[in-house]
Amino acid sequence: MTKQKIAQANHEKKIKKVEATSIEGDASVDEGALFSRVAEIIENRKARAAAYVNQEVTLMYWEIGRYINETILEDERARYGKRIFATLSRKLVEQYGRSFEEKNLYRMSRFARVYFDFDDVVKFAPYLSWSHFRDLMRIDDKSAREYYASDAVERRLGVRAMQKQIARKAYERREIANLGLSEESEVPFNVFKDPFILDTLDLKENHHEADLEKAILIELEAFILEFGSGFSFIERQKRMTMDGDDFVLDLLFFNRNLNRLVAMELKLGKFKPAYKGQMDFYLRWLNRFERTAGEEAPIGIILCTTASREQVEFMELDKSGIAVAEYWTTLPPKVEFERKIREMMQEARERLERRKLMPDGKVQKQLDYYFEEKDDE
Numbered sequence: 001m002t003k004q005k006i007a008q009a010n011h012e013k014k015i016k017k018v019e020a021t022s023i024e025g026d027a028s029v030d031e032g033a034l035f036s037r038v039a040e041i042i043e044n045r046k047a048r049a050a051a052y053v054n055q056e057v058t059l060m061y062w063e064i065g066r067y068i069n070e071t072i073l074e075d076e077r078a079r080y081g082k083r084i085f086a087t088l089s090r091k092l093v094e095q096y097g098r099s100f101e102e103k104n105l106y107r108m109s110r111f112a113r114v115y116f117d118f119d120d121v122v123k124f125a126p127y128l129s130w131s132h133f134r135d136l137m138r139i140d141d142k143s144a145r146e147y148y149a150s151d152a153v154e155r156r157l158g159v160r161a162m163q164k165q166i167a168r169k170a171y172e173r174r175e176i177a178n179l180g181l182s183e184e185s186e187v188p189f190n191v192f193k194d195p196f197i198l199d200t201l202d203l204k205e206n207h208h209e210a211d212l213e214k215a216i217l218i219e220l221e222a223f224i225l226e227f228g229s230g231f232s233f234i235e236r237q238k239r240m241t242m243d244g245d246d247f248v249l250d251l252l253f254f255n256r257n258l259n260r261l262v263a264m265e266l267k268l269g270k271f272k273p274a275y276k277g278q279m280d281f282y283l284r285w286l287n288r289f290e291r292t293a294g295e296e297a298p299i300g301i302i303l304c305t306t307a308s309r310e311q312v313e314f315m316e317l318d319k320s321g322i323a324v325a326e327y328w329t330t331l332p333p334k335v336e337f338e339r340k341i342r343e344m345m346q347e348a349r350e351r352l353e354r355r356k357l358m359p360d361g362k363v364q365k366q367l368d369y370y371f372e373e374k375d376d377e
Contacts, residue, residue, distance in 0.1 A: 051126060058125045058133060065112030068105065111137055114145075127153040135163055147171040155229050168197055168331065169341050176341075177325060179348035180313060182355070186321035187299055188258060194344075195326035196226055196303065203329045212266050213250055230257035238263075240285045249282050260296035261286050264303065271308040271324055276315055279322050303327045313351055 072084050085102050092100035114137040115121045124133075132152060139145045148171060152162045173193035180194070181187055200222040201215035216223045217236060224231045231253050238249040251264040263282045267275060279300045286298040299321040307326040317324060331337060 054129055055125045058128075058130050059121065061108045061130060062112050062115065062118065062121050064105070065108035065110070066118075068109045069112050107134060107137075124149050124153060129159065131159045132162060135159065135166065139166070144171045147174070151229075155225075167334075169337070172341050172345060173197075176344050176348050177323065179345075179352050180309065180323075181318050182316065184316075185318035186297070187318045187323045191228070191255070191258065192301055192323050192325055193227075194307065195328050197331050198223070198226065198327050198329050199331045200226075201329065207268075207329070209250070209266050209268055212268075216251065216266075230255045231262070232256065234261070240282065240289075242285065247281065247285070252286075258296060258299075259294070261290060261298040263298060263300040265300070267302060267304045269304065270306040271302065271304045271311060273311060273315060275302050275304075275324075276317055276320070276322065280320055283321055297321060299323070301325060309347070309351065313355075 068085075068088075085105055089100060089102040089105050092105075111133060115133075121133075128136075128149060132149070136145050136149055139148065148162060148166055151157065151165060151170070155161075157165070170193065173195060174190060177192045177194040178189050181189060198212075198216075201212070201219050203211060203215055207215075213236065217233075220233055224233070232255075234252040234254050236251055238252045240247045240249065249263050250266045253262040253264060254260070255262050263279065263286060265275065265279055265282075279302055283298050283300050291298060301323045303325060305326065307324050309324075312324045332340065
């Protein structure tokens with residue numbers, strides 16, 4: 001081998017050695033981070049692809065349901081509907097699979113009837129699955145459907161979590177709370193519920209306020225889920241000092257959606273008028289010493305075992321930015337729970353009607369909606 005060939009061979013060995021060293025030992029290349037980022041890209045794209053497919057499937061079901069309703073079930077053709085459903089299903093299953101079984105065709109037909117406006121489907125289809133819609137279409141009241149769908153989208157609730165909200169009458173309990181607010185209320189609409197169901201805290205029958213507070217902090221995620229979106233925990237036993245005296249607020253939250261602090265007091269037993277002065281002091285203190293530039297004024301909620309709603313209405317607490325609600329530590333059996341919620345709804349409507357009949361009473365126009373008859377009643 002000539003000297004030139006030997007030199008060339010040695011040069012190639014050096015190059016390979018440098019390349020190997022660069023790949024294996026170059027600290028500037030973080031292989032773990034590289035893999036993580038590529039995997040993240042793959043997962044994100046897969047998720048977006050799945051969401052797109054889910055959306056198209058939902059829209060396809062609505063379109064099939066609409067066509068069935070318009071073509072088969074109108075006028076004199078309705079009497080042939082059952083036979084045609086069976087025939088159509090048999091052919092579709094043979095070609096496209098079990099998704100088009102007869103019972104599912106009936107669901108598609110109902111889907112298009114319940115969601116008559118296609119825009120309502122388009123609004124939620126990118127975020128909710130067909131399983132979400134199957135539960136939502138069982139709700140007769142359109143406003144309730146809108147609430148549960150919007151809540152599921154906003155909080156990214158899965159089907160089971162949304163089913164739990166529906167079973168626990170979250171919409172109806174929010175409506176009861178709204179019915180207690182006047183046109184001059186400083187408490188925003190659609191924020192609180194009445195009552196709050198705190199069964200996840202697993203409290204004993206003879207618990208104390210301190211037990212309730214500790215249980216809330218232990219199960220903080222479940223507690224905030226019951227309250228709704230936007231709540232963030234700030235502080236427990238918030239100490240407020242004035243003129244050498246110390247005052248202590250049970251819990252302090254911040255709500256991003258409202259852009260304001262939310263003070264929370266926990267009380268055992270029945271609501272007492274003295275609680276108003278206590279909460280009013282807390283809100284004034286927070287407004288002066290804790291409120292930051294750009295925030296709205298703080299609001300407060302007093303949770304009691306019994307709310308004494310007529311006293312709360314008489315004292316016009318909502319005009320001071322104070323809401324009062326009951327809390328239940330156990331969820332009653334389904335039949336009893338639904339009966340109690342209906343009774344509370346009726347009582348709230350009766351109080352609203354009395355306010356309307358007062359000579360100088362003024363009620364916000366949008367509250368008229370709450371006194372209208374609902375489809376599911």
